[in-house]
Amino acid sequence: MNGMFFALVGASIATALAGIGSAKGVGGAAQAAMGVLSEDSSKFGKMLVLTLLPGTQGLYGFIVGFLILVSCGVLGGDMPTLAQGLCYLGASLAIGLGGLFSGIAQGKAAVAGIAMSAKDDKNFSKGMVSVTLVEIYALLAFIVSLLVVIQIPSMTI
């Protein structure tokens, strides 16, 4: 028995959970942004930036998922062994869960940032930087997942 199934579950977890986090984050931010835009449509650029900030988690998840697919035989590479498959699954949990919750949290921060820069344009950069403070946790999760995923094919287990 090979570990294909577990590898694929891993890819799905990474992509889907992180994607949900981003979707929730961007969705909430977009709602707030549209509220602001209905008053003043000239703020579109700034609102777009703040809205997109919670969108990176989904990307990270997708990249981990994609790398798993590439290295586990679906899009090239060798079939993983059972142990390797389980490793993929384990590695993907980091960005899956990290992305899910940090995406939601970053979305909330983005909503606050939008409210702040709606009042005064000068606050925009402060809002933007504050929103990115959340992102580091998604990044750390991503790096953990990534470092493991790229090592797994060369592990002899």
Add this chain to the structure above:
Amino acid sequence: MKTVRIVALRQDRKRLLEHLQDSALIQIKKAEKSHNGFEHVDMSRPMQVFERNVTLTEQALKVLDSVSPEKGSLLASLKGRREIDPDEIGVIAEKSGEVISVCKRLTELDKKRADNAAERIRIATQLTQLEAWQRLDIPLNTSETKSTAVFVGTFPEQYNEKALQEAMAAESPKLEYALEIEHAEEGMTCAVIFVPVSQKNMAEDTLRTLGFARPMGATSKIPKDKAERLRNKSEHLRLEIEMTEEEIASLVGRREEIKITQDYFRIRADKYNVINQLDHSKYVFVIEGYVPEDDCKKLHALCERVAVCTVDFADAGEDAPVKLKNNKFAEPAQGILTMYSPPGKNDIDPTPLLAFFFYFFFGMMFSDAGYGILMVVVLGIVIKVFKPDQRMRNNLKLFQYCGISTTIWGLIFGSIFGDAPATLYNYFTGTTDKTMTMLLPWPTIDPQKDALTLMIISISFGLIHILVGMGCKFYICFRQKDYAAAFFDTGLWMLLLIGLAIMAAGIFLAPVCITVGAVIAIGCAVGLVLTQGRGSKNIFGKFFGGIASLYDITSYISDLLSYSRLLALGLTTGVMAQVFNMLSTMMGKSVVGFIFMIVIFIVGHLINIALNALGSYVHTMRLQYVEMFSKFYEGGGQEFEPFSLQSKYIKIQEDKQ
């Protein structure tokens, strides 16, 4: 920065202020209290007139936009203000009265159009009300003839003839009547009921209990005629609206003039606002303000040239506004700095450092030679074609420099539109195993394979970045002769970090480094314990203050880890690009496959550029603001905002003299 006081004759006021406004050399200080013998002149009346005119032109432009919107608004926002000759101002001033009357006409037309449209809506509601009575051939307000009482009205329920008869019979069996149902729908029946005059009261009671009501706004016209008349009127209004719109459209050609006139009044309002703030005596007036040191001579010459005046300069105090001055390489980053906060009184201007690290880190995160070259070229074209204003041009320049750095990093990472060259090579030759490393003649770092190496490199760059920030702090403290803060608070930490770095390097290089690093680090730690409690009075406070300060190491470590985003974002760009390249070749080698490839390639890379350029920009900023600035930069200064032409559409050409 210098302060300046200009005393000039009142008769030269207009000329002098105009020249000051054009040249944008001086920031005028509001004279809070009048000096002895001086007073403020009240110019608020003409100012209000000018401001009203500005509002009027703004409204007029909106009216014009509603009929024919301005085209290409997205790129047009990049476009710089139009340059006009200083002599043109006179012409604009002459024409302004006429342009304002055009604007007034436009707002009138707009009001008329809105009124007519509202009237049409009212008519439309009336028509729907009349709809139900189309078959009726007597006026709606008929109440009685000689012998018969007539009830025209509605019941709040749906009846057919029989049902209505039954309902009425149930109420009062004795009532004699004839009825005609005009229209029935759910919840409403329109009917006419004829009753002998003698039974009128009884009929009224009966009908009331059934909820009968006469129609609102009943007229003496037969419904059909009334509807016809309303339709005619509505048609007439529609034509009128069309005519109004045509007239508005005929004035679209005046848009440019209106814009210029708006700026003209805006500039004049600004000028009068300044006059309001100046001290006047009977014959002279006084301007006080700030002027950058380099511009003193220019300002002096200008004042002497246009007015009879005396100009005095003096050193400005600490709360003077700051004007950043940098070379071409660093200037674009000034915007990033002022977005955070202009330098405060103790700060150095960190723009050159900021600029270097901004370009460097942005490039490392975006890291694609293809994207980099695209940025440089496209932005170059935009700058050439649209000639944007200073501020916008600096922003574009910023990204051009970032583009250069992006290209260099892209070449180092072996990424040109991701792995497009390799993918295309494989696509056309049918091979499957060519990679970028094989195609490129120079050695590359593959972020996917060498992620760990790259992470170490990223954090090393972070260490350098942080050390530079702390170096600035060291320099600032040293300059202020606060040697304790310079050596103990900053210097020891810098050495400690360097010691730890040498230790870490020793793991890979030579064991001797570990010992050397450890000695440095421990030495510094002891030093910190001994010095950090120096603010406390008693010995325990000193000791524990020193120990507690070592806890700061966690914040340095988290700062350093934060630089791992350099790796993460660099990878994101590369992998996303790779994904799109792979998708684009999925349909195989055929005509359809080829078209598919081109479409996916373009769309995919555009998405990737948009997402990752944003990410790189935001995260680079964060690294500067949070990691570096927190080490030394206080900010809180005031930006130098000269008295200038705050115009939206035009700017005056600089005097060639």
